[in-house]
Amino acid sequence: MSAKTNEPFTEEQWLKFVQQKQLKFVECQDCHKMSVIPFAVCTTCGSRNITWKQASGQGSIYTYTITAVPPPELQAIAPYVAGVVELQEGLRINGIITGVENVNSYPADLVGKTVSIEFLELDRKSILAFRLNA
Amino acid sequence: MKSELDRIAPPLRRNPVILGVAQTTFTGGKTRTRTLRDLAGEAATEAMMEAGAKPEDIDLLIVAQAAGGIALNQLHTAPLIAERLGLVGIPSLRLENACASGSVGLHTALTAIEAGWADNVLVVGTEVLSGIPTAMIQKMISAGGDANYEIPVGATFPGMYAMFGTRIIHEQAKGNFKEGMEALAHIALKDHHNAVYNKKAQFPISIEELAQKRGVNDVWAFLNDPKTNPVVSWPLRLFDCSPTTDGGAACVVSATDSALSFSSAKHAIKIIASAQTTGDLPQCVAPTLTSLPAARQAAKAAYKRAGIVDEPAAIKKRVKVAEVHDCFTSAEVLALGDLNLFPQNETLRAAKEGRTAVGGEIPINTSGGLKAKGHPIAATGIAQLFTLVEQLLGKMPPAVQVKNIDLALAHNVGGTGGSACVNILERL
Numbered sequence: 001m002s003a004k005t006n007e008p009f010t011e012e013q014w015l016k017f018v019q020q021k022q023l024k025f026v027e028c029q030d031c032h033k034m035s036v037i038p039f040a041v042c043t044t045c046g047s048r049n050i051t052w053k054q055a056s057g058q059g060s061i062y063t064y065t066i067t068a069v070p071p072p073e074l075q076a077i078a079p080y081v082a083g084v085v086e087l088q089e090g091l092r093i094n095g096i097i098t099g100v101e102n103v104n105s106y107p108a109d110l111v112g113k114t115v116s117i118e119f120l121e122l123d124r125k126s127i128l129a130f131r132l133n134a
Numbered sequence: 135m136k137s138e139l140d141r142i143a144p145p146l147r148r149n150p151v152i153l154g155v156a157q158t159t160f161t162g163g164k165t166r167t168r169t170l171r172d173l174a175g176e177a178a179t180e181a182m183m184e185a186g187a188k189p190e191d192i193d194l195l196i197v198a199q200a201a202g203g204i205a206l207n208q209l210h211t212a213p214l215i216a217e218r219l220g221l222v223g224i225p226s227l228r229l230e231n232a233c234a235s236g237s238v239g240l241h242t243a244l245t246a247i248e249a250g251w252a253d254n255v256l257v258v259g260t261e262v263l264s265g266i267p268t269a270m271i272q273k274m275i276s277a278g279g280d281a282n283y284e285i286p287v288g289a290t291f292p293g294m295y296a297m298f299g300t301r302i303i304h305e306q307a308k309g310n311f312k313e314g315m316e317a318l319a320h321i322a323l324k325d326h327h328n329a330v331y332n333k334k335a336q337f338p339i340s341i342e343e344l345a346q347k348r349g350v351n352d353v354w355a356f357l358n359d360p361k362t363n364p365v366v367s368w369p370l371r372l373f374d375c376s377p378t379t380d381g382g383a384a385c386v387v388s389a390t391d392s393a394l395s396f397s398s399a400k401h402a403i404k405i406i407a408s409a410q411t412t413g414d415l416p417q418c419v420a421p422t423l424t425s426l427p428a429a430r431q432a433a434k435a436a437y438k439r440a441g442i443v444d445e446p447a448a449i450k451k452r453v454k455v456a457e458v459h460d461c462f463t464s465a466e467v468l469a470l471g472d473l474n475l476f477p478q479n480e481t482l483r484a485a486k487e488g489r490t491a492v493g494g495e496i497p498i499n500t501s502g503g504l505k506a507k508g509h510p511i512a513a514t515g516i517a518q519l520f521t522l523v524e525q526l527l528g529k530m531p532p533a534v535q536v537k538n539i540d541l542a543l544a545h546n547v548g549g550t551g552g553s554a555c556v557n558i559l560e561r562l
Contacts, residue, residue: 067292
C-alpha cells in the first residue's frame, strides 16, 4: 500500500466511495486481478501492490428482476428493477436499474441492454444504480 | 496440501451410518405454537429412539440453527437443546450456514467421526419463523445475503433467485418469459403432487385442488391470474417460492466400528459420500448465474467419492431418487444442472416434460421439496435425509415410493450458493 493514501483497501472505504457517488474497485498492479470486494494483499498472487480504480460506469445488464415485494427501505421506489450489471472492465456488480418503462407490465427481455452508472438518493443515502441507455 | 477431493469430500474411513433420523411436522402461520427447543426435542428424541441411543451414547451434539438470533433473540442454542435432551456434560456446538446449516451439521459430524473425536453424533436442525412480523422475516432471510453489496441495492432473496431464473430463461428459452415461467410452474405443480402423500408437509395439497377450492377448475388459469399467483419478484410468482416454516429434524450418525452401530439400532443407512464447499458471496461475483459453481463442485466430488461417473446417464443409473434445494422453482432448475442429471441447456425442458416426477427419469423431491413440504431453514438439510432414508427403507407411501433404489442423493444450498452440500446414501 502506498504510504500517502488515506484510502485503505477496505470494504468500509468502498462503502464510503459509494456515498461519494463513486464506483471503485481494486486492481493488483502485478497480476492485474480486479475485484469489487477490496483486498490489501492480492488473493491471487500475494502482491501488496494494490490500487483503487474508478469504474467506467458503462456496462450491460447480465440479469435482472422486477421486485414487487420490496424491503421496507425501498418501499418508496417499488416496484423496481434490480440487476447484475457487467461492467466494461469485465467485473459484475449488483445495482438498481432505472429508466425502464412500463415496469408493471413486465417488459421484454432486458438482458444485454446497455446501461450507464448513476446514484439514487434515498433517505439521504446514496444507492448504486444504472440507467438504461436510450 | 490435500487434494480437492479429500478436502471437499473426506474419505469416510470409518464407514459412517445413519442409525436414526426423524422430522417433526412442518407448519407455518401467524401464531407460534412450538419453540426451538420443542421442535429439536421432538425430532431428536425420535431419532435417538430409532437408533437405540441413550444420552450417554452421544459424544457430540451439533445444533444447526439459522434465524434465532435475529427473529427470536435466542443464541447459544446448543446448550439450550442439550438441556432438553439430557446431553449436559458433552461437547456441543451450534452452526449456521444459512439454508445449508443442516447439511453442514451432518458434514461436521462426519469429520468429527473421521478424526476419531466422536463415535456417535447427534445432529439437530431447528427453526421457528411463525408469529414474527413480515418485515422481521424479510430482514432475517436477507441476512443470508451480502449486507453491503446486495441488500442496499434491492437484491432480496426472491429477487436473487429471480435473477438466476431470468438468466436461465434468457439462455434456454431465448428470453421467452411465458415459456420459461410455465416450465417453472411445472416444478411447483410436481412438488405439490408429491406433498399430497407427505403427512408431515406444510402444504399436503395439490395446486389443482387449491384452485378448485377457490372455484377455479383450470389450474393454468389459476396460476396465470395475478390475483391468485401474484408476482413476488419477476419472473418468480407466489407459487414459485417456498414458505416460511417451523420445523425440526434430527439424525444420529455413527462410525460402523462403534458399539452403538450393531447393538440396538433398527437399521443402518450408509453415507458413502459427503461433500461440502463454498461459493461466491455476493452473487454477482460468481462466474455464472445459470449454475451454482459450489453445488457443481460438491456434486463432482461426491460422485467421485461414491465411484459414480459424472455423466447424466451414468448418474441416473445409480442415483434413483434425490431431494434437492428448491427454495424457489429456479433453484430446482439450477440443481438439475449442477447435479449433472440433465445437460445444463436442457434443465428447463426436463422440468417441464415431467422427467423429474415419480415414474420419470429421476424423481426429484418426493417429499414435496422445500416448496410444498416447507423450509425450516436450518432443519431442511436433515429433513432431506429423513425422506431419503424412508425411500431407501421402502417406507414411503406407495404413490411416491421409488422402486429398486440403489443410491439416494441430497443437495442442500445456503444463500445463493455461498454454501453447498451433496450427500449420497446407500442402504446397508
